[in-house]
Amino acid sequence: MAYEHRIVREVEFYHTDMAGIMHFSNFYRFMEAAEHAFFRSLGLSIHTVDPEPLGWPRVHADCDFSYPLRFEDSVEIQLLVREKREKSLVYSFIFRKVSGEPQREVARGTLAVACVKRDSATGKMKAVPIPPAIADKIEAAPPEAFGG
Amino acid sequence: MAYEHRIVREVEFYHTDMAGIMHFSNFYRFMEAAEHAFFRSLGLSIHTVDPEPLGWPRVHADCDFSYPLRFEDSVEIQLLVREKREKSLVYSFIFRKVSGEPQREVARGTLAVACVKRDSATGKMKAVPIPPAIADKIEAAPPEAFGG
Amino acid sequence: MAYEHRIVREVEFYHTDMAGIMHFSNFYRFMEAAEHAFFRSLGLSIHTVDPEPLGWPRVHADCDFSYPLRFEDSVEIQLLVREKREKSLVYSFIFRKVSGEPQREVARGTLAVACVKRDSATGKMKAVPIPPAIADKIEAAPPEAFGG
Amino acid sequence: MAYEHRIVREVEFYHTDMAGIMHFSNFYRFMEAAEHAFFRSLGLSIHTVDPEPLGWPRVHADCDFSYPLRFEDSVEIQLLVREKREKSLVYSFIFRKVSGEPQREVARGTLAVACVKRDSATGKMKAVPIPPAIADKIEAAPPEAFGG
Numbered sequence: 035m036a037y038e039h040r041i042v043r044e045v046e047f048y049h050t051d052m053a054g055i056m057h058f059s060n061f062y063r064f065m066e067a068a069e070h071a072f073f074r075s076l077g078l079s080i081h082t083v084d085p086e087p088l089g090w091p092r093v094h095a096d097c098d099f100s101y102p103l104r105f106e107d108s109v110e111i112q113l114l115v116r117e118k119r120e121k122s123l124v125y126s127f128i129f130r131k132v133s134g135e136p137q138r139e140v141a142r143g144t145l146a147v148a149c150v151k152r153d154s155a156t157g158k159m160k161a162v163p164i165p166p167a168i169a170d171k172i173e174a175a176p177p178e179a180f181g182g
Numbered sequence: 183m184a185y186e187h188r189i190v191r192e193v194e195f196y197h198t199d200m201a202g203i204m205h206f207s208n209f210y211r212f213m214e215a216a217e218h219a220f221f222r223s224l225g226l227s228i229h230t231v232d233p234e235p236l237g238w239p240r241v242h243a244d245c246d247f248s249y250p251l252r253f254e255d256s257v258e259i260q261l262l263v264r265e266k267r268e269k270s271l272v273y274s275f276i277f278r279k280v281s282g283e284p285q286r287e288v289a290r291g292t293l294a295v296a297c298v299k300r301d302s303a304t305g306k307m308k309a310v311p312i313p314p315a316i317a318d319k320i321e322a323a324p325p326e327a328f329g330g
Numbered sequence: 331m332a333y334e335h336r337i338v339r340e341v342e343f344y345h346t347d348m349a350g351i352m353h354f355s356n357f358y359r360f361m362e363a364a365e366h367a368f369f370r371s372l373g374l375s376i377h378t379v380d381p382e383p384l385g386w387p388r389v390h391a392d393c394d395f396s397y398p399l400r401f402e403d404s405v406e407i408q409l410l411v412r413e414k415r416e417k418s419l420v421y422s423f424i425f426r427k428v429s430g431e432p433q434r435e436v437a438r439g440t441l442a443v444a445c446v447k448r449d450s451a452t453g454k455m456k457a458v459p460i461p462p463a464i465a466d467k468i469e470a471a472p473p474e475a476f477g478g
Numbered sequence: 479m480a481y482e483h484r485i486v487r488e489v490e491f492y493h494t495d496m497a498g499i500m501h502f503s504n505f506y507r508f509m510e511a512a513e514h515a516f517f518r519s520l521g522l523s524i525h526t527v528d529p530e531p532l533g534w535p536r537v538h539a540d541c542d543f544s545y546p547l548r549f550e551d552s553v554e555i556q557l558l559v560r561e562k563r564e565k566s567l568v569y570s571f572i573f574r575k576v577s578g579e580p581q582r583e584v585a586r587g588t589l590a591v592a593c594v595k596r597d598s599a600t601g602k603m604k605a606v607p608i609p610p611a612i613a614d615k616i617e618a619a620p621p622e623a624f625g626g
Contacts, residue, residue: 047514047524048355048507050348052229052401057344058240059207059214063492066207070491074550080491081200081549092206096244105348105525106518195366195376196359196503198496200549205492211344218343222402228343229401253377253496254370348525354536355503355510362503377496388502392540 037115037175039072042132045107055102062095065127065145068111072125076171089159090147093122097143101131108133109140114175121161122148123172126180185263185323187220190280193255203250210243213275213293216259220273224319237307238295241270245291249279256281257288262323269309270296271320274328333411333471335368338428341403351398358391361423361441364407368421372467385455386443389418393439397427404429405436410471417457418444419468422476481559481619483516486576489551499546506539509571509589512557516569520615533603534591537566541587545575552577553584558619565605566592567616570624 043064051057070080082088103109110130117124129141149168150159163169191212199205218228230236251257258280265272277289297316298307311317339360347353366376378384399405406426413420425437445464446455459465487508495501514524526532547553554574561568573585593612594603607613 046507046511047347048353048510051343052346052348052350053237053239054348055239058243059210059344062207062210063490066492067490070550079550089201091201091203091250092247094244094246095206096242098242099240102239106514106523194359194363195495196362196501199491200494200496200498202496207492211342214344215342218402227402254366254375349533349535351535354539355506358503358506385497387497387499387546388543390540390542391502392538394538395536398535 035173036072036076036171037173038179039068039075039113040110041068041071041113042108042110043067045103045105045109047105050105053102055104056107058097058099061097061099061129061141061143062145064109064111064129065095065097065113065125065143068113068127069125069145069147072113076168078168078171086151088162088165089150091150091159092145093148094146095144097127097141099141101138101140103129103131103140106133107131114179115172116144116174116180118164118169118172118174120163122146123164126175128180183321184220184224184319185321186327187216187223187261188258189216189219189261190256190258191215193251193253193257195253198253201250203252204255206245206247209245209247209277209289209291210293212257212259212277213243213245213261213273213291214240216261216275217273217293217295220261224316226316226319234299236310236313237298239298239307240293241296242294243292245275245289247289249286249288251277251279251288254281255279262327263320264292264322264328266317266320266322268311270294271312274323276328331469332368332372332467333469334475335364335371335409336406337364337367337409338404338406339363341399341401341405343401346401349398351400352403354393354395357393357395357425357437357439358441360405360407360425361391361393361409361421361439364409364423365421365441365443368409372464374464374467382447384458384461385446387446387455388441389444390442391440393423393437395437397434397436399425399427399436402429403427410475411468412440412470412476414460414465414468414470416459418442419460422471424476479617480516480520480615481617482623483512483519483557484554485512485515485557486552486554487511489547489549489553491549494549497546499548500551502541502543505541505543505573505585505587506589508553508555508573509539509541509557509569509587512555512571513569513589513591516557520612522612522615530595532606532609533594535594535603536589537592538590539588541571541585543585545582545584547573547575547584550577551575558623559616560588560618560624562608562613562616562618564607566590567608570619572624
């Protein structure tokens with residue numbers, strides 16, 4: 035049972051904008067990258083088609099920005115499982131600049147995703163219980179894990 | 183005094199992802215596009231350097247996703263000023279699919295931005311009161327404007 | 331029979347980079363947007379699944395950059411069909427800044443795309459002749475159309 | 479004197495499009511990432527402001543695409559200095575999928591960049607000789623380095 039994963043990404047030139055900092059939309063992309071790496075760390079993939087396609091649409095995402103990131107900064111994205119529900123997962127993310135000085139927390143975000151599959155009758159996607167093969171590997175992080 | 187603005191954007195191929203829908207990070211980009219168009223509609227620009235550079239860093243952004251957008255969909259992004267504070271603005275956004283059927287609200291988001299300029303003493307960006315030339319043109323939307 | 335199409339796009343903040351100009355990767359995205367709009371102008375879609383899925387993978391793309399584009403510039407992308415082959419199309423693109431001063435050509439690009447469908451025997455994508463429903467609507471532009 | 483550098487990047491979900499493959503615009507972004515990493519490998523940065531700002535605008539970029547890249551693929555981008563001129567550099571790039579099977583070359587690209595600085599008289603960017611501190615560290619790759 036896992037509740038945490040960390041990845042590091044470099045801020046590339048194409049992540050920056052004319053304000054000279056990483057465009058804020060990339061924080062959401064990095065959250066998702068951490069989510070997918072978390073799945074891989076459990077021997078899973080976010081993209082599964084066997085025995086049947088399973089999707090994880092984003093239901094909500096937010097982010098609070100404290101400090102900017104700049105070109106060539108290294109940023110650690112720490113994923114923490116905030117909530118494990120029957121048909122959805124809520125992740126928290128802590129962004130820390132881990133290159134240069136000062137090294138510090140620069141942002142915090144949240145991503146809520148639903149587990150869905152295609153309903154064979156209607157052809158529409160509908161929320162389904164997270165399959166045990168996935169759910170059994172994931173647990174909510176203890177409160178102290180979020181402490182700064 | 184204005185509190186609202188609407189833009190329409192097309193979902194381009196490069197906005198989509200392998201799930202066949204618009205990648206969620208683009209909702210944040212479209213919020214920002216609406217914010218900038220709102221400023222232009224008031225005869226302002228988000229990017230001002232005269233008499234001195236003024237910046238609008240993002241402090242918080244969130245979005246709730248109800249329905250996906252797909253390639254070639256037209257989406258209207260309605261900006262509403264939720265809060266006007268001395269040194270910051272909070273916007274709400276309502277996304278509506280306005281092409282094909284069904285036409286409907288697909289997402290709602292929020293963007294909070296601070297008004298900053300460079301402190302001549304320290305060289306660092308710091309929050310400052312929104313200049314009257316901008317503040318006098320903007321007001322908070324009435325509660326009923328947010329009603330669905 | 332058509333050989334030309336024009337679209338206009340705004341340079342949004344998220345298209346810029348820390349050099350203060352539109353990131354060069356977006357020129358390729360705008361070429362593709364013009365290609366797709368060209369298809370729509372003919373009553374077609376680049377994304378067709380009926381009677382069977384047809385794909386248009388990019389085989390080659392290039393661009394020569396003469397002048398930068400900046401935030402809030404309007405850019406016209408003119409598509410010209412350079413070559414119509416049995417199983418592929420080659421487009422040329424002329425980018426012109428059409429807002430502010432000076433208005434001028436800022437870049438020229440090329441996009442070569444193949445027409446493919448899934449081979450029912452092998453399951454792999456393979457080049458196929460462009461279906462008449464599409465090919466009959468497209469012709470190569472005359473040489474003088476490319477003249478500056 | 480160096481003429482080569484290699485980086486590896488993961489294809490993230492946000493790099494993909496609705497065709498299920500990495501959007502072609504990202505090949506150009508990865509070329510640039512390799513260029514910047516090449517500079518860092520020489521103790522340089524593409525972003526220098528001391529003793530005065532030096533820029534490297536893109537003059538030309540092209541890419542030939544042989545095979546698609548997919549989500550979670552690892553791709554090696556090999557940079558080779560194709561030409562070293564007085565005021566510009568031309569790089570070649572070879573993209574190889576280095577995860578899963580088959581591992582193979584998937585694309586080849588070119589990037590030509592000019593060395594510019596702001597002219598103090600006119601305020602405009604103009605091409606200048608590459609400073610010795612940079613030029614002395616870079617040489618053109620031998621022809622055999624490009625061999626497949």
